Amino acid sequence: MTFTIPIDNGDALKNAEADSQRTLYPYVTGTSIVAIKYKDGVLMASDMGGSYGSTLRYKNIERMQAIGKHSLLGASGEISDFQEILRYLDELVLNDNMWDDGNSLGPKEVHNYLTRVMYNRRNKFNPLWNTLVLGGVKNGESYLGMVSMIGVSFEDNHVATGFGNHLARPILRDEWRADLSFEEGVKLLEKCMRVLLYRDRSAINKLQIAKITEEGVTVSQPYSLKTFWEFSAFHNPTAGAQGSW
Amino acid sequence: MTKQHANWSPYDNNGGTCVAIAGSDYCVIAADTRMSTGYSILSRDYSKIHKLADKAVLSSSGFQADVKALQKVLKSRHLIYQHQHNKQMSCPAMAQLLSNTLYFKRFFPYYAFNVLGGLDEEGKGCVFTYDAVGSYEKVGYSAQGSGSTLIMPFLDNQLKSPSPLLLPKQDSITPLSESEAVDLVKTVFASATERDIYTGDKLEIMILKADGIKTEVMELRKD
Numbered sequence: 447m448t449f450t451i452p453i454d455n456g457d458a459l460k461n462a463e464a465d466s467q468r469t470l471y472p473y474v475t476g477t478s479i480v481a482i483k484y485k486d487g488v489l490m491a492s493d494m495g496g497s498y499g500s501t502l503r504y505k506n507i508e509r510m511q512a513i514g515k516h517s518l519l520g521a522s523g524e525i526s527d528f529q530e531i532l533r534y535l536d537e538l539v540l541n542d543n544m545w546d547d548g549n550s551l552g553p554k555e556v557h558n559y560l561t562r563v564m565y566n567r568r569n570k571f572n573p574l575w576n577t578l579v580l581g582g583v584k585n586g587e588s589y590l591g592m593v594s595m596i597g598v599s600f601e602d603n604h605v606a607t608g609f610g611n612h613l614a615r616p617i618l619r620d621e622w623r624a625d626l627s628f629e630e631g632v633k634l635l636e637k638c639m640r641v642l643l644y645r646d647r648s649a650i651n652k653l654q655i656a657k658i659t660e661e662g663v664t665v666s667q668p669y670s671l672k673t674f675w676e677f678s679a680f681h682n683p684t685a686g687a688q689g690s691w
Numbered sequence: 692m693t694k695q696h697a698n699w700s701p702y703d704n705n706g707g708t709c710v711a712i713a714g715s716d717y718c719v720i721a722a723d724t725r726m727s728t729g730y731s732i733l734s735r736d737y738s739k740i741h742k743l744a745d746k747a748v749l750s751s752s753g754f755q756a757d758v759k760a761l762q763k764v765l766k767s768r769h770l771i772y773q774h775q776h777n778k779q780m781s782c783p784a785m786a787q788l789l790s791n792t793l794y795f796k797r798f799f800p801y802y803a804f805n806v807l808g809g810l811d812e813e814g815k816g817c818v819f820t821y822d823a824v825g826s827y828e829k830v831g832y833s834a835q836g837s838g839s840t841l842i843m844p845f846l847d848n849q850l851k852s853p854s855p856l857l858l859p860k861q862d863s864i865t866p867l868s869e870s871e872a873v874d875l876v877k878t879v880f881a882s883a884t885e886r887d888i889y890t891g892d893k894l895e896i897m898i899l900k901a902d903g904i905k906t907e908v909m910e911l912r913k914d
Contacts, residue, residue, distance in 0.1 A: 565756050
C-alpha cells in the first residue's frame with residue numbers, strides 16, 4: 447500500500463510548489479443543514495447525499511456527528527474537509543478528556559475553536575470548503591451557531607446553510623417559537639427539508655434528524671419524507687404551449 | 692499553463708452601519724444589528740458594538756470574521772497593557788493601538804470599517820474614525836459602513852462642525868445634550884434603513900459617561 451508523506455510547504459500564497467496542494471474547488475459536496483433551538487435543546491436535520499458535481503454519487507453520508515458530550519456538528523460543502531475537521535475535533539476532545547478534571551468542552555468552546563480554524567485556513571489562502579453548524583446544550587443553556595468557509599460566524603435561534611438559508615430560513619422566521627416541543631420542532635424541520643427536497647437539485651429523500659439535550663446527543667435512523675407530485679400544474683405542464691418541453 | 696486563479700474571495704461584506712457622536716461629557720456609539728451576505732440576511736440580532744476598555748468602545752462594520760479577529764487582538768493587547776501599567780487604556784491610546792494594528796496588515800487588510808468612541812483623559816467625549824488600513828482622525832462625530840454615505844452629510848448639516856481649515860484647530864464636539872444626540876442617532880438610522888438594504892432590524896445605542904455605560908435598543912424596519 448502506498449501513501450504520500452504530507453509536505454508542509456508553508457503559505458500557499460507565496461510558495462509556488464505549495465500551490466498544487468491547496469483547495470481550489472470542492473469535489474464531493476453535501477447540501478443544506480437546517481437547525482433550530484427548541485424547548486429542551488437543539489434539533490438539526492440533514493440529508494445523506496454526497497454530490498460529485500451534478501452526479502449524486504454517495505447516498506449514505508452522515509453529515510452530522512456528535513462532538514464530546516454536549517455538541518453536535520453538521521457540515522455542508524466538501525465532505526473530505528468535513529472529515530478533516532472531525533479529526534481536528536477528535537484530537538481536541540481527546541486532550542480535553544486527558545485533563546480528567548471533570549470539565550468538558552461545551553458548544554460555545556467548540557464553535558469558537560472551529561471559527562478560529564476556518565479563519566486561519568482562509569488567511570493562508572487554503573480554506574476548508576465547508577459551512578458548519580454547531581449546536582449543543584450545556585448546563586441547561588442551549589447554543590446554536592454557524593461558521594462559513596471564510597470564518598464568518600454567528601449564533602441564532604435557527605440557522606441553515608446553502609440553499610437552506612434561502613428556502614428554510616424564511617419559514618423558520620415565520621414559524622419558530624422558543625417553546626417548541628420535540629414533535630413540533632421535528633414537524634417544522636421536516637417542512638423545511640421537504641421544500642428543499644422539491645427545490646434543491648442536490649437534495650435527496652433520505653434524511654436524519656439529530657437531537658441534543660442536556661441528556662446527550664442522538665442521531666435518528668435515516669428515513670424519507672412523503673412527497674406529493676400530483677399537482678395539476680405538473681400533470682401537463684405544456685398544455686398552454688404545445689410543442690414546448 | 693496560465694496561473695490558476697482562485698474562485699473564492701477571502702473577503703465578504705456583511706454590511707451594517709456604525710455611528711458615533713461626541714459630547715461635552717458623554718459619547719454616543721450606535722450600530723444596527725443586521726448581518727448580511729450578498730442578498731441574504733444571516734442574522735437580525737448581531738451586535739457590532741464592543742467594549743474594549745472602560746472609556747473606549749469600538750463599533751465596526753465590514754467583513755465580520757476580520758472584525759472578530761481585530762477585536763481579539765485589541766482585547767489581548769489591552770489585557771497585557773493592564774498587567775504592565777496597572778490601569779485601563781485611555782481612549783486616545785486605544786485609538787493609536789487600533790491604527791497600528793490595522794496598518795500591520797497593510798498588505799492583507801482587515802476589511803473592517805471602524806468608529807472608536809469614548810471619553811478622553813479630561814472626561815470629554817471623543818470619536819476616532821478609521822479606514823481599513825489604519826489612517827485615523829479625531830472628530831466630533833462619524834459614520835462608517837454601508838449607510839455612511841447616507842448619514843454623514845446629514846450629520847454634517849445638523850452638527851454644524853467648524854471648518855477644518857480654520858486655525859487654530861477648533862474642537863468639533865457637539866454642544867447638543869445627551870438626549871438630543873440620542874434622538875439624532877435614532878433619526879439618522881431610521882432614514883438610512885429606508886434606503887440602504889444592508890441596514891435595519893434593530894438599532895443598538897451605547898451611551899458612555901464617566902459613571903458607566905447605558906445601552907438602549909430601538910426597532911428598525913425589517914425589510
